[in-house]
Amino acid sequence: MSATESTSLDTARLRAYASWFTAQTTLPRHPTTRAYETGLREALGGLIPQIEKHAAERQADDVPGKVALAGVGEARRRMGIPERNGLKGEFERVKRLAMSVSALCDHLDALTGARMCLLCDRALEEAGANWVPYDRAVPIGGVKSGHVHAACAKAVQR
Incomplete structure (x- = not known):
């Protein structure tokens, strides 16, 4: 999945992509987890600049803008977490990336007025x-x- 194709208007597609991973009740195989990590990182790479752009266009004391930027900070922190040992640890790490994608989609929708x-x-x-x-x-x-x-x-x- 290429985040640059869809982040401006298709946050629903990005949410669905992230939600599939977070909804897993059994551990996906390691190649699946790695593939999702790549896709989620691409999604975050597309979402973060858009959120920063829209937040910068708002007043300095705008709460939704500040909250969205805090979400960006958390997403960046999660992107910096090193690979974990074992499939369960890796799944949990990538799951947090998926949760950041979902959250940033919500923030982008809030900043752009999408409902x-x-x-x-x-x-x-x-x-x-x-x-x-x-x-x-x-x-x-x-x-x-x-x-x-x-x-x-x-x-x-x-």
Whole structure:
């Protein structure tokens, strides 16, 4: 996956890429882990400059800009962690890179004003799409608030 192809408008694709890795319930094989590390590093390499650009365009005291830059700092720190011994250690290290990709996608969307459906991770502004507010309890972080497509909300209620 080339991050430069998709980071400006397709954060949903990058999130899906990172989410696949973090959702694994068994350890992927070492070549798979290495391949994902490469792809995640490419994604971070594309996301970081965009976030820095958009944050620089904001006021010095802009909270979303400062938070996004803190996320960039954490992503850079994670990129600097050396390779770990054993597959489990490597998986955990690469998983943290995937979590940074997901977080930076959220920050980029916040800085650019993009609004994504919390359930299907597609843009809310799709032609003819109706959307509704959504709050849901999540295990980490308490409540996930945002918006969802009306059709996605109906599917969850079933």
